[in-house]
Amino acid sequence: MLVEVLWGMPQVTYLRILSFMRTRTQESYLSRMVNVLNYIQENLDNDLCLDELAKQACFSRYHFHRIFSGMLGESVKELVRRLRLERAALQLKTSDISILQISLAAGYESDMAFSRVFKSKTGLLPSVFRNTMKASFPCSPIANIRYMTNERISSFEPLIEEELTMNVMIKHVDDIVVAFVRHTGPYQSCGQAWDLLCSTLAPEGLLGGNARMIGVSYDDPDVVDAEKLRYDACISVDDSFNKQDGIGIQTIIGGRYAMITHIGSYDNLSTTYRQIFGQWLSQSEHEAADKPCFEIYLNDPESTEPEDLVTDIYIPLKESNHGEN
Amino acid sequence: MEKIDLFKLHKADYIQAKEPKLVEVSTGHYLTIDGIGAPGSTTFDDAVMALYAMAYTIKMTRKKHGKGDYVICKLEARYWSPTEECLSKIDKSQWQWQLMIRTPDVVEEADLIQAAKALATKGKTLSVNQVKMNEFEFSNCVQMLHVGAYEDEHHTIKKMLDFANEQGLTPKSEHCEVYISDPRRVPADRLKTILRMPVN
Secondary structure, three states: OHHHHHHOOOHHHHHHHHHHHHHHHHHHHHHHHHHHHHHHHHOOOOOOOHHHHHHHOOOOOOOHHHHHHHHHOOOHHHHHHHHHHHHHHHHHHHOOOOHHHHHHHOOOOOHHHHHHHHHHHHOOOHHHHHHOOOOOOOOOOOOOOOOOOOOOOOOOOOOOOOOOOOOEEEEEEOOEEEEEEEEEOOHHHOHHHHHHHHHHHHHHOOOOOOOOEEEEEOOOOOOOOHHHOEEEEEEEOOOOOOOEOOEEEEEEOOEEEEEEEEEOOHHHHHHHHHHHHHHHHHHOOOOEOOOOEEEEEOOOOOOOOHHHOEEEEEEEEOOOOOOOO | OOOEOHHHHOHHHHOOOOOOEEEEEOOEEEEEEEEEOOOOOHHHHHHHHHHHHHHHHHHHHHHHOOOOOEOOOOEEEEEEOOOOOOHHHOOHHHOEEEEEEEEOOOOOHHHHHHHHHHHHHOOOOHHHHHOEEEEEOOEEEEEEEEEOOHHHHHHHHHHHHHHHHHOOOOEOOOOEEEEOOOOOOOOHHHOEEEEEEEEO
């Protein structure tokens, strides 16, 4: 609606409002993420569930973690592990709590396990660290969130690569009916699903022409174990397609999508996703919708060098701008 | 069963030489489709689509029936003019061409008939019926890699002709192009195309 209202305005005013909106959403991503970070700090000893974290800041449950790791440069798990270690370091220095107790509070099963990890980070065993005046826990090179005892985090510098230029197109996508095979396991081994799908569809004359090869991934590999990752290998078909053994039919729901072309190996797709969510989305006036992303593969990985592969990535967006439903 | 990759198997046929080089290209089977029109025109794109649809349908249908698997080769093309004039002198819409994809010789005529029928039934382009299987003997060729826009190929062809003359060889038929790069992704000045000129 807002867009329609804006059409009537002079171009300059329109642009000014747009840039104001953008700054506001940027701030909103940042301040909402700050809420999440404070919640993490206050609940370091609890099991932190991603749904709860997303709820804390009204983020889409679907894409919360990608936005998080994209903006912070580390996963929730990594951040929690690091904050607990930083807290342990502080406890070693400022209290006489036993190393075993500190180890357990940091989430380790034994002081042995804790000592090993602690030494790998600081170069010192916890007992030596405790007695060395000048020893300090090293700063993490990627993020600027550090463990704080009583203060709340008020802001942070999100990870932004200066050199990064992303060519993003906002598109309206129609519903796409697809025949699909579900693969559960590491994304790299989805070839079997593709083989089954293609060899079933080929004799039916359903390959070629405008048939598109689409991948739908439901899980973030940073969060879900590789063995449990869900992926659908899909080929677009028309409504007349009948379900067959091992092949399902479903509709990829259309709507507004941000499209980014990824060039290169499929192994690097996760980096591009992280950049889209953490850097492009968090600085844009858009909000991700609660739907999975999908990928359209434009060439054949069997006969194309990995660096020449072209993949269009589609990120679902909420219909309205600037984060309001 | 091992997957056949003709592009790797016949590496010598696809040598990407920076200077003109004499090569003996092995005889092979190709799926082909002929037509007239400028590259990039509707007719041309339709033919490319039909050729690929046939290539993948045949490959995956054979695979389903346990008849082995192979990698789809790069697209190749030969262009000529009806009047045997130099192509650069006639309008592109008059160009005649044959598009080709090298295919293992285990593929049979029956595979083509079956694939074309299946595709046509599903309303894919009727050009699938024009796709044929041909054996092609290139034998002696002058070959060189062209890097750059397709429009600039004449520079490379000139080099190849000069080389052929020096060697006392004469071109015996139109040249063939093997498309290594994907024009959707690679900027025109970096496109890689193998140019192959059969000689006597």
